[in-house]
Amino acid sequence: MKMSPADDLKFEVHTTSGRGFTPEEIAQRCADKIVAVSDTAPPAIRDQALAYKRNITKVIEFYLREVVKSDRTTVYNAINDAGHPELAELIRRL
Amino acid sequence: MAFTGNFMCDSFKKELLYGVHDFANGADVFNLALYDNNADFTADTTAYTATNEQTDGANAPAGGKALTNVDPSVPGSNTAITSFNDLTFSTVTITARGALIYNTTPNTTSISVTNPAVVVLDFTADKTSTSGDFTIVFPDATAAAAIIRIA
Numbered sequence: 001m002k003m004s005p006a007d008d009l010k011f012e013v014h015t016t017s018g019r020g021f022t023p024e025e026i027a028q029r030c031a032d033k034i035v036a037v038s039d040t041a042p043p044a045i046r047d048q049a050l051a052y053k054r055n056i057t058k059v060i061e062f063y064l065r066e067v068v069k070s071d072r073t074t075v076y077n078a079i080n081d082a083g084h085p086e087l088a089e090l091i092r093r094l
Numbered sequence: 095m096a097f098t099g100n101f102m103c104d105s106f107k108k109e110l111l112y113g114v115h116d117f118a119n120g121a122d123v124f125n126l127a128l129y130d131n132n133a134d135f136t137a138d139t140t141a142y143t144a145t146n147e148q149t150d151g152a153n154a155p156a157g158g159k160a161l162t163n164v165d166p167s168v169p170g171s172n173t174a175i176t177s178f179n180d181l182t183f184s185t186v187t188i189t190a191r192g193a194l195i196y197n198t199t200p201n202t203t204s205i206s207v208t209n210p211a212v213v214v215l216d217f218t219a220d221k222t223s224t225s226g227d228f229t230i231v232f233p234d235a236t237a238a239a240a241i242i243r244i245a
Contacts, residue, residue: 009100009215009233009241010233010239011215011230011231011232011233011241012230012231013217013221013228013229013230013231014227014228014229014231015221015222015223015226015227015228015229016223016226016227017222017223017224017225017226018224018225018226019226020184020185020226020227021227021229029180029231032234033234036234036236
């Protein structure tokens with residue numbers, strides 16, 4: 001019986017400064033979780049998987065942008081309802 | 095002292111045989127805490143410590159943040175695995191060189207433990223967020239890559 005992690009453990013640390021992650025960055029991370037293909041896979045299979053991954057990355061990115069916009073609407077209304085219309089407007093214009 | 099690699103803690107291996115850890119989704123609460131390179135973690139590490147921990151208010155509190163467990167499974171190759179969802183410390187100013195995953199709610203029926211260590215993660219270099227997000231991206235939950243594998 002063998003237990004890992006060991007030297008073959010491949011986790012990543014992603015950081016940002018002065019901003020959050022963009023929809024593109026999170027979409028790429030999401031696609032990496034959904035589609036994985038070995039570098040040693042037969043070329044036809046590997047190429048098809050990578051093409052699918054590129055397509056699904058774009059779809060995820062689009063819907064993440066939709067979430068951001070929709071959540072911003074929610075935040076705008078919450079701040080506006082709390083009596084801070086100028087701050088709400090700043091949020092709306094982001 | 096410094097981080098010297100990734101380790102599955104020896105005490106954790108023993109504790110598995112005592113039934114201390116339950117990785118089912120919604121079961122035991124495993125936290126991930128961040129540390130600078132003065133931390134002295136190896137396979138001999140047995141439990142969480144606040145020494146050299148890196149924190150930033152409520153968004154990166156002492157003790158770290160709770161992970162979301164991925165149910166254990168046997169995805170293939172006679173290998174049992176478990177993992178965690180990616181973890182983000184949002185809007186933090188922090189520099190960390192590594193992390194410790196530990197169990198905040200162990201089963202102590204057969205052995206007395208407090209915040210027992212599971213895995214030591216070495217980032218191999220300082221990672222910094224300045225008023226930004228700090229995310230640990232876990233490997234795929236597969237027999238070949240998952241963060242915790244028993245083969």
